[in-house]
Amino acid sequence: MGLVLLVPATMLQASVAAAEPGQVADGGNALAAGAGMTMVTFNLHHDRENWPERRKTILAELQRLQPDAIALQEVIQKRNVRNQAEWLATQLGYSYLFVSTDPLGVTKRYGNALLTRRPVVARNQHLLQPLRDYRTVGHLRIDVDGRPVNVYATHLNERSDDAGKRTRRIQVEDLLRFVSATSGGEPVVIAGDFNALVDAGDLSELRSRYGDSYGSVHVNNDLDSVSTLNSHYYQAPSRIDHIFFQQDAMVAREARLLFDTPDEGGRWASDHYGVWTRLQFAPAPGAMPR
Template identity: 80%
Template sequence: MRRAGGWLPQAWLLGLALAWAGAASAAETAAASMSVVTFNLHHDREDWPERRRVIQRELERLQPDVIALQEVIQKPHVRNQAAWLARKLGYEYLFVSTDPPGRFKRYGNALLTRRPVLARNEHLLAPLRDYRTVGHLRIDVDGQAVNVYATHLNERSDEDGKRIRGEQIADLLAFVARTDGGAPVVIAGDFNAQVDAGDLSPLRQRYGDSYGSVHVNNELAQVSTLNRHYFDAPRRIDHVFFQQDQLVAREARLLFDEPYAEGRWASDHYGVWTRLQFAPGL
């Protein structure tokens, strides 16, 4: 048997290191965080009554704090999709559209939350002829105010589309500056551009890409939020951006990236789920 000065101190040091690691892990777990989903609904195409049940079940399982939805539609015989999901989930919601209330068909974006709502705003993005919007909710996450914004930018891939998205990003950032009230900011949606696109540069300079932050060592070029059943080339265009001096991205993954039945999908996009942790001192 070896003396106490042999293996015992080494075992003690190993135990101490494991204890420190466990304490750090426990502290990270205990720190306040919030989860966000962004998802393009593909409005009511294909079998919406079945698709909505699949979407509802997954969102019920995840219980995200915030859900940003794009391509939300309401029309005769189709109840507002965000309103339907909010009622099923027990969430509050904000629906934003360039179509005025009372019109027989309305199309736009939405934010759903299970947290108390402190403020809400909406804005039509420039250029107005492109019919794009941003919705805003300030919510209370366990005593911490957080701003969440949802948008859907121009879809064209040509130079005109890039120019329009650049104008929309500038207007979006100005709207955020007017409405954030000094609280942390999250911006989610379908940006119709990959995260390193030049037209997103002003946004990327101020906010972090949650999925890219978590999966920094992976081959991101092959990650797609466009459903590969519908689109040939992989493109990650659905994003959750976060204020990096206030929040830290801890987890991120794709949702609805498998068919729920043979040849049947929740949408022509995959969703993105992320968990954001509040920075120390908030």
């Protein structure tokens, strides 16, 4: 069993000034339907294909939805490109955590991020085994109306061959060790680009512990035809971007794709679609139904 490496919070590049959340727009939290939270996962495609224009579409949709937490992959900062997570968080009035294997202080850094409009109770980051693959996971424990929830963001190995499957299996094992070490017994949500179908063998240990929010909501649909890879860029449908949740603590009530149509000028937000889900807190054991 590998060693779980926790990086001190002082080493994290994170914004700490989050604005008070405003009123949730239609199609957002819908907390009236039951206490819970909403979350988005989205692969930004870093700064390719005119990021200054793409980010307008991304920001507008996130402003409309006002999700409680956002997991981002392929986040970049470099000369003349402000950290994409920082920019979005600033525009939204959210706190953010950016996690990268690139050292602090270098011009170019690349990684994953978590954004939230909720108070942050704890934060951690971890470099996933095997270290040679340069993969990370970020963690925030947030306060959702007085209830702590752990949210995690990651991006696993992209190769589709046997070596890629073995690597993802090692990454999943390490991810789960990190979750166990940092969740403190509170509800867990894990989101990101897993580069694998939800029923793939390399994700089996993860799926044995956590539910697939999109699949839980659309259980009677033909999920084989659903893709989070943008069909403008990829021919074969492949649902590889997921939001997993702790099934004994939460219930998936809604889930849908985001950014699955181009803007008025025909520009796509990314080469991936995003995933949005609404999770409701499960009633405590023995609680009377309302």
